[in-house]
Amino acid sequence: MLFSRVKALVGMGENATDxxxxxxxxxxxxxxxxxxxxxxxxVTSIHAINxxxxxxxxxxxxxxxxxxxxAGTPIRRYGIPGATTGAGFILAPTxxxxxxxxxxxxxxxxxxxxxxxxxxxxxxxxxxxxx
Numbered sequence: 001m002l003f004s005r006v007k008a009l010v011g012m013g014e015n016a017t018d019x020x021x022x023x024x025x026x027x028x029x030x031x032x033x034x035x036x037x038x039x040x041x042x043v044t045s046i047h048a049i050n051x052x053x054x055x056x057x058x059x060x061x062x063x064x065x066x067x068x069x070x071a072g073t074p075i076r077r078y079g080i081p082g083a084t085t086g087a088g089f090i091l092a093p094t095x096x097x098x099x100x101x102x103x104x105x106x107x108x109x110x111x112x113x114x115x116x117x118x119x120x121x122x123x124x125x126x127x128x129x130x131x
Contacts (some may be wrong), residue, residue: 020044020129027056029121031069032107037130038064041103042096045129049088050080052123057115059106060097067104070116075099079111080124096131103130 023036043060050056059074061067067074076097081087107124108115 020131023128023130025124025126026122027107027124027126028118030118031116032105032118033067033069034106035063035066035102035104036128037099037103039102040098040100041130042098043093043103043128043130044096045090045092045127046078047088047090047127048078048080049086049125050082050123051084051086052082052119053084054082054109054119056080056082056119056124057108057111058126059108059113060099061104061106062099062101063104064102065104067106069106069108070114072113074106074113077111077113080107103128 025032025034048058058078058080060076061072062075063072078089080089107126109117109119
C-alpha cells in the first residue's frame with residue numbers, strides 16, 4: 001500500500017513555509033498597542049496567560065499600521081480569563097487566520113472596542129506565532 005504525504009499550506013498565496021515567527025509580549029500597564037507585522041501574514045497560534053484576577057481583552061486588527069486603542073474595528077476579539085494562579089488559553093486553529101494588510105493588537109481591561117484602559121503591568125504574557 002502506498003501512502004502519500006499531504007502538506008498543509010501555511011502562508012498566503014505562494015508564501016508557504018514550515019517555520020513560524022514568534023512574537024512575545026509581557027503586557028505593560030498600557031493598552032499594549034503593537035504592530036506585529038506590517039505585511040500580509042497568517043496567525044498559526046496564540047498562547048495567552050493572565051495572572052491578574054480579572055479578565056483582559058485581546059483584539060487583533062488587519063492593519064499595516066499601528067492600531068489605535070479604542071478606535072477602528074478589530075477582526076478578532078478574545079477574552080483572556082483571569083486567575084491569580086494563572087489562567088488563559090491556547091489557540092491553534094486548524095485553518096490559520098489570514099491578515100491581508102498586517103497584524104496589530106491591543107489589550108485592555110474592558111470588553112468594548114472603544115476601551116483604552118490598560119491593566120496592571122506584567123500580568124499577561126502573550127505569544128503569537130505567525131508566518
